[in-house]
Amino acid sequence: MQAMSSWHGQMFVINSFFVLFCVIYALMLNETSPRLSELAGQDVPVAAWCLDCGHHRVLAVGDLLRRMDSCTAAAAVARRLSCDRCGSRAIETRPHYAGLGVVAGHRWHED
Numbered sequence: 001m002q003a004m005s006s007w008h009g010q011m012f013v014i015n016s017f018f019v020l021f022c023v024i025y026a027l028m029l030n031e032t033s034p035r036l037s038e039l040a041g042q043d044v045p046v047a048a049w050c051l052d053c054g055h056h057r058v059l060a061v062g063d064l065l066r067r068m069d070s071c072t073a074a075a076a077v078a079r080r081l082s083c084d085r086c087g088s089r090a091i092e093t094r095p096h097y098a099g100l101g102v103v104a105g106h107r108w109h110e111d
């Protein structure tokens with residue numbers, strides 16, 4: 001009986017780790033996708049922030065597609081941009097879903 005309950009305990013721990021792993025994996029996936037082609041299909045623009053001066057711009061996917069590949073991830077667009085106000089290359093880009101707004105990760109500017 002003793003051995004039985006400890007076996008169940010181990011299974012529970014393994015299951016917890018598995019769930020945690022799935023959540024982290026989903027978050028990472030969310031970070032690298034969607035790609036520009038998907039955003040174009042949904043008519044979703046890309047929001048870009050300068051981490052140095054806080055300058056913010058919403059970029060039309062159509063303009064981005066003229067300059068880069070359609071399978072570029074939205075978050076990877078940042079590497080191709082520089083700030084048009086201070087010239088910094090420390091840029092963050094995210095899909096700009098209408099309605100999600102403040103909820104969807106503007107939190108890194110709360111400092």
Ligand SMILES: [Zn+2]
Pocket residue numbers: 050051052053054055083084085086087088
């Ligand atoms: Zn800037």
